[in-house]
Amino acid sequence: MRDRLDISMRANHVFFAVLMGIGLICVALAVAMNDTFYLRLGTEALILGGLALSVDILLGFGGLLSLGQALYFGIGAYVSALVLREVPSFWLAMAAATGVTLLAGIIGGLIANRVRGVYFALITFGMAQVVAKVVYNTRELGASDGLIGVPVLEIPLGVITVSAGDPLAFFLLTLSVLTILYAAVAYLFTTPFGRVVIALKANEKRVPFLGYNTWGPRMVCYVVAALVAGITGALYPMLRGFVSPELMFFASSGNAVIMVVLGGVGTLIGALYGAVLLTFLKSVVGSYTEHHLIAIGVIFIFAILFMPKGIIGVAKPSLERRLIRFDEQTDAARIKATGERA
Template sequence: MHDRLDFSMRANHVFFGILVLVALVFAAIAGYSGDVFYLRLATEALILAGLALSIDILLGFTGLLSLGQALYFGIGAYVSALVLREEPSFWLAFGAAGGAVFLASIVGGMIANRVRGVYFALITFGMAQVVAKVVYNTRELGASDGMIGIPVVDVPLGIGSVSTGDPLQFFLLTLAIIAVIYSAAAYLLGTPFGRIIIALKANEKRVPYLGYSTWAARMTAYVLAAVVA
């Protein structure tokens, strides 16, 4: 038997599948017409879709309102940029960004998960503002003008490579990465862990009576959302 959550998740999967098909049709049309502007714009939309997915994990499933999720989005961006300037390797930058965000989210989660409700939202917002203030006043990180000199690299995929300088190839690569992230998140949310964090949103006080740690579940959801961002 299936409950309302199962049907809701299946509806999300169908909707995501339709979006992927639409994106592929769009890519075919844009590639045929030689479009660049809309491909770049659509690529940015896909990247921000990953950020939206991370917020959905926290707010939509766990019930945690974070006003500072851009903190981990920014950490990933800056770390990957710093790595690319020193060593132009896409996968090295990808891994370094994920590792840095993982460590930062553990620290941030230990701070934010001490409180609930509006206080959680305010603490996440405050952490993001503190880090942003540090970055905006650090000349080595480009300060408020941003970083320059980030190289355009090729992404080795075993049987070939994808150029991030080619709008169509970069769009398809971004679409593939978002699809993988969505699939992994959907699988995880369909496990007993997913049921636990959904239970946190429904009634956190009753979860300990089922034998689960609310702090551990909240912390795991927080770190997962941060890494996705």
């Protein structure tokens, strides 16, 4: 019997490699055609993909629907913007954003993890709205106008220094951050801890009977999701040069959920596919018709009706079968070569 989680994760990695490949080809095209807009749009799609990834950690693995994940994205973005306006240091901004979202994630987790199901969805929604309204009415945080004036950063990366104003360099930096986050989260879910989280989704009442604490893993899952959202949120002001309370509004959280559903729940990589697809669709369709929201709504409905497991869900089963066959063949070959018996 093969480990299904292992096969599933390997299939996800293949899809990640495919996305990377497509991304790099598109980047090469963009550079060749001297485009900056689509390169920066792609960067934004990846950043929003981080928020979607955070939703998928909760929804796809913990079985918790968060309707307020933009809260942590927004906190990361605001902390990063506030730091950068004072001290234009990439590392300081990232460290501060990580620290503050860690704290916020723990506080939010203590509140939200007291309840389950629809109440969890409502409480996460409520927390995000409360904080968004506080920011909206706080003069020191720019209130409804938001904060502008985040400088174009020079980012020292050991041997080289890249500029956030250089579309290609910043795209590659964002891609690297997302790769690290994806790899870390994927690794986390293959550890025993990750399996407990997945077990929680399957049947929370049985987990204690197996001797595991349920509160701890769920809490860690929530905080990790908050961190992923906060870290990618910190990249937003570096790309766009401003933050506004709209980043925390329900529209952002809701969009992230749509991205995950479109890409495929519980696949991690589906979140990134969904983010890229939705961001580009919105941008392209929006330029052709003023009824773009209708078009996107219809696409979403059709996606749910005909691809309930998302884009990744369509291709994943056959890929998994291939991976299993490949494993069996290599096993068989090894047995043949060494002469050992299965």
